[in-house]
Amino acid sequence: MRNTQRLDKIVSNFGYGTRKEIKAMVKNGLIKVDGQVARDSGIHVDPNSSVIEINGEVLNYKEFIYLMLNKPQGVISATFDQRHKTVVELMPEEVLHYDLFPVGRLDIDTEGLLIMTNDGELAHEVLSPKKHVKKKYYALIDGNVTESDKDEFSKGITLDDGYxxxxxxxxxxRSGSISEIELSIVEGKFHxxxxxxxxxxxxVKFLKRIEMGGILLDESLKPGECRELTDEELTVLRNSAGKGLEEKDKDE
Incomplete structure (x- = not known):
């Protein structure tokens, strides 16, 4: 099935100007479609199969984009907020036209792996409570974490609201006055x-998500930095729904 869109809309979405400005570019012969100079900015084009050139530069069209962000502390997992900086504001200018949003959320004081995309269907699959997609966290805990605690977690913990x-x-x-742990869960309840x-x-004194849906945080990413998922990572993420806690604790 062809996914045709107006040429001026496609080009505008990539930040090349308003539709009026793109109409002027077409009039000046600056836009080509499949090697032919475009004569009408309103023509419908399939950006997945056609080659669009703007002043000699080929437009690298993608319907969806998937980014791995190393979310820093002090930034909220939202697309807009009047008080706090959002994860969308960390995105490079060249991807802003994709209208990205975070897949799930991390608390403002939690850092680590956050997937950014414009693919609502994938986000729904990953976030669905029925899919049991695994999230792994690294944390520093104020208090001595014991084997007894480990057993309690393996049975499920009753929270303050009775859930x-x-x-x-x-x-x-490492266990001590400040314990160092990793925790894998398959839910995403508030805090x-x-x-x-x-x-x-x-x-919990420090919390960092290091894995989600089989995708490991790229440790080369500094807080606030992002990169596109590789094809392999995207496949792992797509296949992660329903697997749950298959991975066993290293000590077991």
Whole structure:
């Protein structure tokens, strides 16, 4: 099925100007479609199959885009906010025309992996509670995390509102007055990781998401930086729905 759109809309969405300005570009012969100079800015073109050139530059059209962001603290997972900086404001100028949004959210003081896309269908699949897509977090905990805590997480934790979470995998890296852990969950309740530890009398001091849907945070990305997902990563993400907590704790 062909996905045809008006030429001026396609070009405008890539930031080359308003439709009026693009009409002028067409009049001046600056836009070509499949090697032919366009004579009408309103013609319908399939951007997936046609080659569009603007003043000699080929337009690299993609219907959807998928980015991995290393979200920093102090930024909210939203497309617009009057008080705080949003993750959309961290996006490079060349991708802003895609109308990106975050797949899920991380708290303002939580950092790490966040997927940005304009693919609503994929976002719905990944976020669906029925799909049990795994999220893994690294955290520093104020308090001594024990094997007993690990057992409690494996059975599910009853939160302050009475909700009992699904089983979670707790891996203790280092236990002490400040414990270092990794936690894998398949839900995304409000402040879930923090509330799970609070239910056991412990406080999360630092939280970072390091994996989502089988996609690992690229450690070369500094906080606030992003890059496109590779084809392999995108395939892993698409296939992740329904797998849940297949990965076993390293200590088991």
């Amino acid at each position: 009992k979470t699904m089983p979670a995998l707790l891996h203790i890296i 879930q990781v923090k509330r799970m530890f609070e239910a056991l009398g412990k406080e």
